[in-house]
Amino acid sequence: MNTKNFLKKALFAISLAFAITLPANAQTPADDPHLGIIPAPASIKKTTGVFVFSQLTRIKVDNPKDKTTAFLKDFLLNNRHFNNRLSKYNPKVRTTGGTTLILTAKGADKLPKEGYKLTITPRRITIIGKGAGLFYGMQTFMQLFPVATSGTEKLPCVVIEDAPRFGYRGMMLDVSRHFFTVPQVKKVIELLATYKINNFHWHLVDGQGWRIEIKKYPKLTQVGGYRDQTMFGTNRDWPDSLSYGGYYTQDDIRDVVKFAADRFINVVPEIEMPAHSDAALRAYPELRCEQPADSKTPARSFGSLYCPTEETFTFLENVLTEVMALFPSKYIHVGGDEANKQPWKESAFVQNLIKEKGFKDENEVQSYFIQRMEKFINAKGRSIIGWDEILEGGLAPNATVMSWTGEEGGIAAAKQKHNVIMTPQTTGNYFDHYQSGSPQEPVSFGRYATLDETYNYDPVSKELTPEEQQYVIGTQGNLWTEYVPTMAKLQYQILPRLFALSEVAWSLPANKDYNNFANVRLAKHFARLDAKGYNYRVPIAMPVIDTMVFGQRFTWAPVSVVPGAKIYYTLNGRDPLDTDLEYNGNPITFAIPANEKREFKTRVITPSGRRSIASRVLMYNRTLMPAVNYTANKPGLTYKLLKTKFTTPDQLDYVTTKDSAMIDQFNAEPFKKDNPSFGAVYNGYINIPADGAYNFSQASYTDTQLFIDGEKLTETEPALPLAKGFHKITVKYIYNQPVLQPGAYRIRQTPLKVFITAPDGDKREIDAGMLYN
Numbered sequence: 001m002n003t004k005n006f007l008k009k010a011l012f013a014i015s016l017a018f019a020i021t022l023p024a025n026a027q028t029p030a031d032d033p034h035l036g037i038i039p040a041p042a043s044i045k046k047t048t049g050v051f052v053f054s055q056l057t058r059i060k061v062d063n064p065k066d067k068t069t070a071f072l073k074d075f076l077l078n079n080r081h082f083n084n085r086l087s088k089y090n091p092k093v094r095t096t097g098g099t100t101l102i103l104t105a106k107g108a109d110k111l112p113k114e115g116y117k118l119t120i121t122p123r124r125i126t127i128i129g130k131g132a133g134l135f136y137g138m139q140t141f142m143q144l145f146p147v148a149t150s151g152t153e154k155l156p157c158v159v160i161e162d163a164p165r166f167g168y169r170g171m172m173l174d175v176s177r178h179f180f181t182v183p184q185v186k187k188v189i190e191l192l193a194t195y196k197i198n199n200f201h202w203h204l205v206d207g208q209g210w211r212i213e214i215k216k217y218p219k220l221t222q223v224g225g226y227r228d229q230t231m232f233g234t235n236r237d238w239p240d241s242l243s244y245g246g247y248y249t250q251d252d253i254r255d256v257v258k259f260a261a262d263r264f265i266n267v268v269p270e271i272e273m274p275a276h277s278d279a280a281l282r283a284y285p286e287l288r289c290e291q292p293a294d295s296k297t298p299a300r301s302f303g304s305l306y307c308p309t310e311e312t313f314t315f316l317e318n319v320l321t322e323v324m325a326l327f328p329s330k331y332i333h334v335g336g337d338e339a340n341k342q343p344w345k346e347s348a349f350v351q352n353l354i355k356e357k358g359f360k361d362e363n364e365v366q367s368y369f370i371q372r373m374e375k376f377i378n379a380k381g382r383s384i385i386g387w388d389e390i391l392e393g394g395l396a397p398n399a400t401v402m403s404w405t406g407e408e409g410g411i412a413a414a415k416q417k418h419n420v421i422m423t424p425q426t427t428g429n430y431f432d433h434y435q436s437g438s439p440q441e442p443v444s445f446g447r448y449a450t451l452d453e454t455y456n457y458d459p460v461s462k463e464l465t466p467e468e469q470q471y472v473i474g475t476q477g478n479l480w481t482e483y484v485p486t487m488a489k490l491q492y493q494i495l496p497r498l499f500a501l502s503e504v505a506w507s508l509p510a511n512k513d514y515n516n517f518a519n520v521r522l523a524k525h526f527a528r529l530d531a532k533g534y535n536y537r538v539p540i541a542m543p544v545i546d547t548m549v550f551g552q553r554f555t556w557a558p559v560s561v562v563p564g565a566k567i568y569y570t571l572n573g574r575d576p577l578d579t580d581l582e583y584n585g586n587p588i589t590f591a592i593p594a595n596e597k598r599e600f601k602t603r604v605i606t607p608s609g610r611r612s613i614a615s616r617v618l619m620y621n622r623t624l625m626p627a628v629n630y631t632a633n634k635p636g637l638t639y640k641l642l643k644t645k646f647t648t649p650d651q652l653d654y655v656t657t658k659d660s661a662m663i664d665q666f667n668a669e670p671f672k673k674d675n676p677s678f679g680a681v682y683n684g685y686i687n688i689p690a691d692g693a694y695n696f697s698q699a700s701y702t703d704t705q706l707f708i709d710g711e712k713l714t715e716t717e718p719a720l721p722l723a724k725g726f727h728k729i730t731v732k733y734i735y736n737q738p739v740l741q742p743g744a745y746r747i748r749q750t751p752l753k754v755f756i757t758a759p760d761g762d763k764r765e766i767d768a769g770m771l772y773n
């Protein structure tokens with residue numbers, strides 16, 4: 001059993017009544033200091049009165065034909081059914097009577113880059129801004145409208161002065177692992193524009209598919225645009241032989257670039273090199289170092305590299321020449337990540353190149369590769385971005401580093417005075433990650449990144465001096481699409497995390513407040529998504545997805561941030577459906593008989609029918625388990641190793657062996673070397689620092705059992721109320737060397753680890769320092 005890192009906590013209540021009314025939500029939309037706007041503006045000053053927008057409101061603009069005006073007209077007509085009179089703005093002519101909306105660049109000279117000023121008085125709205133600034137002012141103005149349309153719209157009187165914290169605010173979409181059509185890509189771009197994101201990083205090329213037409217190399221899309229498999233199974237382990245793919249023609253690309261530019265979004269194309277290039281190498285195998293693929297090469301042979309030959313450089317220069325003709329972007333992304341250098345290690349050509357150029361190793365070959373491409377791109381007046389591995393072997397002189405493996409690459413690059421875009425996979429910026437640890441989440445990638453993790457990230461590391469901090473030019477969210485085959489899943493993965501990202505990228509840290517964001521402002525934005533038919537992850541109605549609590553009496557008050565959502569609940573252990581009990585808003589109290597358990601589950605269903613995952617709280621009325629009488633204070637565990645095959649840890653109960661040995665902590669790795677199959681029983685004591693409810697969990701490749709004072713803990717009942725002092729801990733573990741299943745290409749093996757979560761939620765591995773025997 002592979003125990004997931006559940007978002008599961010044990011709360012402890014020994015008092016008679018335990019009431020939870022969450023979230024602690026003091027604010028209502030009426031007193032929200034940010035007026036519901038995402039991302040939070042730099043400054044909002046509320047004034048008195050309201051502006052009543054109606055069909056009679058006159059609109060005055062500098063240029064009735066410009067992009068922002070076109071948007072405004074579209075919004076008013078198609079979203080609000082208004083077709084207001086529009087004329088050229090002349091500051092010398094004062095309008096009298098009625099209401100007026102003015103959009104102008106006059107007075108914008110003093111504003112920061114991309115900044116705007118929005119002033120609403122009872123008779124007049126003025127949006128001052130230039131280019132993108134005016135566009136963002138209009139986006140903020142549009143967000144002030146109520147979600148539901150009526151004939152007259154009341155807007156609060158206010159003065160908003162706003163500008164972004166970072167110049168680069170990005171989102172990346174991978175269209176290689178799964179392909180998204182032009183209309184689908186535009187739908188993503190529209191969303192970015194609404195939230196003031198100004199760079200769309202288009203990951204057009206990867207091992208699983210080449211998606212951009214290159215006239216000089218038609219096989220890139222004809223061959224490289226298609227692959228041989230639909231993925232089956234959660235880990236994409238079982239391909240079939242049906243063709244999957246697609247690509248964008250150069251006309252498609254121009255169309256998307258213009259669509260984005262109309263919304264003040266720059267499109268950064270990414271052409272991966274030297275790795276993630278298998279699609280290109282399937283089309284043009286002569287660009288590999290190793291022999292061309294033959295019929296014996298497995299279909300899924302990812303991990304090859306371009307060979308750094310003159311032929312490769314000419315090919316890539318020709319590709320980039322066409323790419324640069326299509327994309328006006330200052331930045332051209334050249335990838336550079338995850339290059340496993342093995343093919344270069346085995347290549348006589350590369351080894352010879354290393355000798356000839358006096359390179360230390362293959363990392364310097366990658367550096368040479370990227371620097372050559374940079375020189376070519378710089379000569380055309382553009383700049384490169386590369387993933388942080390381009391630091392290895394020496395950074396190209398003018399490169400911007402996109403820090404993804406963690407923050408370290410970005411920090412190192414900033415210290416070398418290189419521009420940096422922070423998009424670490426460790427800080428909530430990877431939107432392909434799960435949104436919680438619950439097994440109910442749709443299949444996603446690797447770890448989980450919660451909304452608050454995304455929200456609370458600060459791209460400017462404290463490790464940088466104020467001077468070095470200037471090199472952090474922005475941040476980005478990345479959506480890799482291995483597990484994103486549909487538009488609904490795409491939207492689920494990015495919403496609402498994209499909203500959090502936009503606030504990280506745009507808003508001043510002093511204006512950020514997760515409680516206000518998640519429990520107040522999100523309401524209006526979810527309602528908008530519902531109205532527009534977007535999918536999104538619906539937050540649960542309880543503070544924790546899966547909780548075990550101890551006490552006699554509990555009161556729960558579930559709440560949903562989604563306007564009009566209903567909360568259904570069960571008391572029978574089933575995950576709630578819309579046929580179950582509907583929560584009526586009055587807190588529910590439970591009185592649990594002594595030594596008995598009761599289960600309360602909730603689920604949110606929005607007006608558009610979208611469902612949250614189900615939450616669960618298990619209430620258990622039992623008293624503290626007393627500490628055992630143990631005084632030896634001898635560190636380590638005893639274990640018994642049984643060198644035979646078991647199918648379940650239960651069988652370990654029937655083995656009698658007196659041979660026992662010592663080990664410092666729960667660790668099965670040393671036994672695996674000599675034993676393809678074995679069982680191990682670990683025994684010891686754990687020192688519990690204070691009375692409270694403690695949660696235990698384990699991670700392992702196979703089935704594992706965990707006991708505290710002889711009581712078995714499970715995924716559904718993972719906690720016990722323990723008195724301060726020593727408690728007996730036992731782990732029963734079995735191992736059988738895994739066999740590669742037919743069609744599978746890898747095995748995941750998780751080493752044995754045991755974890756404890758303290759009553760305050762602090763989770764840690766139970767290590768040598770905590771164990772005695």
Ligand code: ACM
Nearest residue numbers: 337338387404425
């Ligand atoms: C990456 O996630 N490999 C950049």
